[in-house]
Amino acid sequence: xxxxxxxxxILLLVLAFLIGPFLIIIAASLSAGETLAFPPQGLSLRWVxxxxxxxxxxxxxxxxxxxxxxxxxxxxxLGIPASYALSRYKVPGAETIRTIVSSPIxxxxxxxxxxxxRYFVVPFNFGILFALFLAHTALILPYAVRVVxxxxxxxxxxxxxxxxxxxxxxxxxxxxxxxxxxxxxxxAAFILGFVTSFNQVPVSLFLSGxxxxxxxxxxLAYMEIxxxxxxxxxxxxxxxxxxxxxxxxxxxxxxxxxx
Amino acid sequence: MSDARFLCLEKLTLSYGKNVAxxxxxxDIGKGELVALLGPSGCGKTTTMRAIAGLMEPSxxxxxxxxxxITRTPANKRPVGLVFQSYALFPHLNVYENVAFGLKLMxxxxxxxxDKVQEGLRxxxxxxxxxxxxAELSGGQQQRVSLARSMVMEPKVLLxxxxxxxxxxxLRLEMRTELQRVQxxxxxxxxxxxxxxxxxxxxxxxxxxxxxxxxEQIGTPEDIYNRPVSDFVAxxxxxxxxxxxxxxxxxxxxxxVELSDTPPxxxxxxxxxxxxVTLGDGPFEGTIRGTSFAGGTREYLLDTPLGPIKAxxxxxxxxxxxxxxxxxxxxxxxxxxxSRVGSL
Numbered sequence: 151x152x153x154x155x156x157x158x159x160i161l162l163l164v165l166a167f168l169i170g171p172f173l174i175i176i177a178a179s180l181s182a183g184e185t186l187a188f189p190p191q192g193l194s195l196r197w198v199x200x201x202x203x204x205x206x207x208x209x210x211x212x213x214x215x216x217x218x219x220x221x222x223x224x225x226x227x228l229g230i231p232a233s234y235a236l237s238r239y240k241v242p243g244a245e246t247i248r249t250i251v252s253s254p255i256x257x258x259x260x261x262x263x264x265x266x267x268r269y270f271v272v273p274f275n276f277g278i279l280f281a282l283f284l285a286h287t288a289l290i291l292p293y294a295v296r297v298v299x300x301x302x303x304x305x306x307x308x309x310x311x312x313x314x315x316x317x318x319x320x321x322x323x324x325x326x327x328x329x330x331x332x333x334x335x336x337x338a339a340f341i342l343g344f345v346t347s348f349n350q351v352p353v354s355l356f357l358s359g360x361x362x363x364x365x366x367x368x369x370l371a372y373m374e375i376x377x378x379x380x381x382x383x384x385x386x387x388x389x390x391x392x393x394x395x396x397x398x399x400x401x402x403x404x405x406x407x408x409x
Numbered sequence: 410m411s412d413a414r415f416l417c418l419e420k421l422t423l424s425y426g427k428n429v430a431x432x433x434x435x436x437d438i439g440k441g442e443l444v445a446l447l448g449p450s451g452c453g454k455t456t457t458m459r460a461i462a463g464l465m466e467p468s469x470x471x472x473x474x475x476x477x478x479i480t481r482t483p484a485n486k487r488p489v490g491l492v493f494q495s496y497a498l499f500p501h502l503n504v505y506e507n508v509a510f511g512l513k514l515m516x517x518x519x520x521x522x523x524d525k526v527q528e529g530l531r532x533x534x535x536x537x538x539x540x541x542x543x544a545e546l547s548g549g550q551q552q553r554v555s556l557a558r559s560m561v562m563e564p565k566v567l568l569x570x571x572x573x574x575x576x577x578x579x580l581r582l583e584m585r586t587e588l589q590r591v592q593x594x595x596x597x598x599x600x601x602x603x604x605x606x607x608x609x610x611x612x613x614x615x616x617x618x619x620x621x622x623x624x625e626q627i628g629t630p631e632d633i634y635n636r637p638v639s640d641f642v643a644x645x646x647x648x649x650x651x652x653x654x655x656x657x658x659x660x661x662x663x664x665x666v667e668l669s670d671t672p673p674x675x676x677x678x679x680x681x682x683x684x685x686v687t688l689g690d691g692p693f694e695g696t697i698r699g700t701s702f703a704g705g706t707r708e709y710l711l712d713t714p715l716g717p718i719k720a721x722x723x724x725x726x727x728x729x730x731x732x733x734x735x736x737x738x739x740x741x742x743x744x745x746x747x748s749r750v751g752s753l
Contacts, residue, residue, distance in 0.1 A: 317562075
């Protein structure tokens with residue numbers, strides 16, 4: 151009896167805890183007032199529209215998109231061959247390689263950011279955008295390797311030998327019969343990598359410099375000066391974008407199978 | 410005459426790192442033969458097959474196919490087909506595309522491609538399934554697709570790895586005749602690997618029995634079944650009572666036993682099927698320790714001074730009681746005489 155009563159209540163509380171902040175942000179972004187507040191003072195779309203007028207948001211959105219797409223592509227270009235080697239060959243020290251590849255997930259972003267700043271940007275005078283690109287690629291790589299490995303492990307390896315015996319070269323076999331069968335995994339890795347990079351704060355915080363900021367960093371900076379609901383509006387827009395991507399992925403690819 | 414030496418393995422040595430799996434194997438296979446490579450797991454039969462296909466590089470020796478040395482020819486350039494044990498169909502392609510895969514790589518296009526694929530599908534009776542994906546097919550159908558996919562390439566040699574092991578009993582019988590039919594109709598030289606002696610005996614023109622990397626015996630199914638040359642082959646094809654000879658006496662776990670007749674002079678051992686043991690009469694005695702009814706026959710496990718003996722008699726005869734003592738004989742005239750007794 152108690153179980154039947156309690157479990158829905160607990161479920162509701164957990165959902166409220168998870169979704170609540172999101173709902174508050176959405177509500178706050180629809181405010182007609184001048185400052186960020188909840189409950190909102192009146193209803194209007196003025197702050198949502200203002201987001202598109204702020205010059206620095208547009209620039210940093212571009213940079214974030216570039217890092218998310220470019221970094222993910224770079225991580226996949228490195229990660230697909232790495233996953234293939236790890237799953238198909240007896241690589242000496244495979245476990246160590248796997249650990250190293252996954253370490254950016256385990257090491258706190260603050261430390262990664264500081265280390266990159268201290269040992270790459272400062273001594274080698276790397277451009278900020280390039281350093282950010284390297285950092286994001288490294289952060290996405292573990293996701294790429296993990297997700298692509300999962301779909302490679304689900305794929306029989308003898309189909310490659312079958313392709314070779316039917317006249318294909320080894321490399322040809324990879325592109326003709328392996329790639330088409332791990333396409334879902336690659337797309338899933340792309341989406342995960344994209345979202346991870348786009349939401350990344352700690353690493354970017356250290357590496358962002360004058361004129362080059364990712365969107366989350368820019369939002370932080372904006373809020374330090376201007377405390378209006380446009381940041382809430384932007385957050386809500388970004389949340390809907392992420393939600394849309396994941397929804398489409400789940401809908402068309404069965405995304406959750408790969409993660 | 411090169412037809413009898415269509416495929417030759419000459420002193421072929423195959424190794425995994427420092428482990429030699431197959432040392433210096435010599436083997437000739439004739440054109441159009443249906444050959445079984447028979448042996449227990451780990452005997453080197455699959456390794457040999459992979460070497461013929463080019464999936465494994467020999468450490469020494471040569472493979473000659475149709476007078477051409479293909480030892481160093483890469484797998485994708487060899488006129489050799491392989492039907493994998495798990496069929497290895499391409500999951501993202503449908504049946505038609507699977508069969509067309511190799512032909513397209515050969516540069517065949519258009520109507521010629523379509524004709525060949527359709528013919529391939531017709532041969533294995535799968536024309537209606539052309540647009541299905543492999544996951545929507547039964548094991549037997551997948552096997553046929555795999556067979557068609559290799560056959561349309563018109564290989565000089567078609568290799569099959571345990572072709573029947575993933576099928577249920579009824580399909581197995583069906584596929585046996587199917588494989589034989591395809592082989593006879595196309596005249597392709599076919600080599601299949603199996604650990605199942607019944608399969609090998611039923612299908613092959615010639616059987617190559619392998620053990621620990623070497624060839625134990627080569628012969629027709631009749632040869633292998635009736636005249637095994639070694640204790641291993643004898644045991645493998647159902648001679649369950651196998652003994653080494655010491656002079657003219659039978660060697661048993663406890664000593665030697667005089668036989669009722671003189672064994673052939675060059676025999677190193679003798680072997681009897683359970684059905685060859687004379688029950689109810691003879692110089693030996695045994696206690697029945699087990700009986701089992703096998704339809705037409707009844708099998709007895711006897712505890713004897715010669716060690717355990719398996720005997721068999723017509724099931725219509727009255728059954729002997731468990732624990733009762735029976736006289737029996739091992740008639741030398743019926744026994745298979747073995748020229749090698751490796752493990753006895």
